[in-house]
Amino acid sequence: MLTNIIVILVILFFARSIYRDFIANDNNPLANQAEASIVEGKFTPKSLAKYNGKDHPKIFISVKNRVFDVSQGAAFYGPGGPYENFAGRDASRGLALNSFDPVVLTPLDQPIDDLSNLSKLELESLEQWDEHFENRYKVVGTLHENGTVSEEVKGL
Structure with a gap:
């Protein structure tokens, strides 16, 4: 009886490993389809607002007028995250001031914040955050003033 349980657990472990490998594999058509649905676009503050993890499953954040897809970090940026x-x-x-x-x-x-009144230390903090996002998340677009681009981003 104990041997049967151990064999079943080992099989489940390997099945889970194979499934994870399949999902992470570049040849997985499901992963490619999800990735292909994200196209670079021009966002305004109003069009960006829906990518908050509540109104849309994707979570985007703008840093220095670049829009990052932070969906993989939903535990941090999504509903209930810090x-x-x-x-x-x-x-x-907020990132420059280290304020939530x-x-x-x-x-x-x-109008989009021009950040002109930030101190040198705050600008350095913002640069470090910008590097963090650039190294970790995909850029999916740029942030523009309301009314300067179409309010609807196609393909997202």
Whole structure:
């Protein structure tokens, strides 16, 4: 009886490993389809807002006018995560100030924050965050003022 249970557990372990390898494999058509659905686009604060993990399954964050797909970090950026305030938003000022307070976010109907009043230390912090995002997440677009590009990004 104990031998049967051990054999079943070993089989389940290997089946799980094979499944994970299949999902991570570049030849997996499901993974390729999901990746292909993300195309680089131009976002405005209003069009970016829906990519918050609640209104849309993808989670995007803008840092220094570049939009990153942070969906793989949903535990951090998605609903309930410590950085959830930044999901679907320009997170530049909050990251520069190391603040999660919603008051550091520019309202969606206001011009994009030009960050002109940040100190040298805050700008250095923002650069480190920008490097972090660049090294870890895919850039899926750029952030533009409301009304300067179509409010709908195709292919997402």
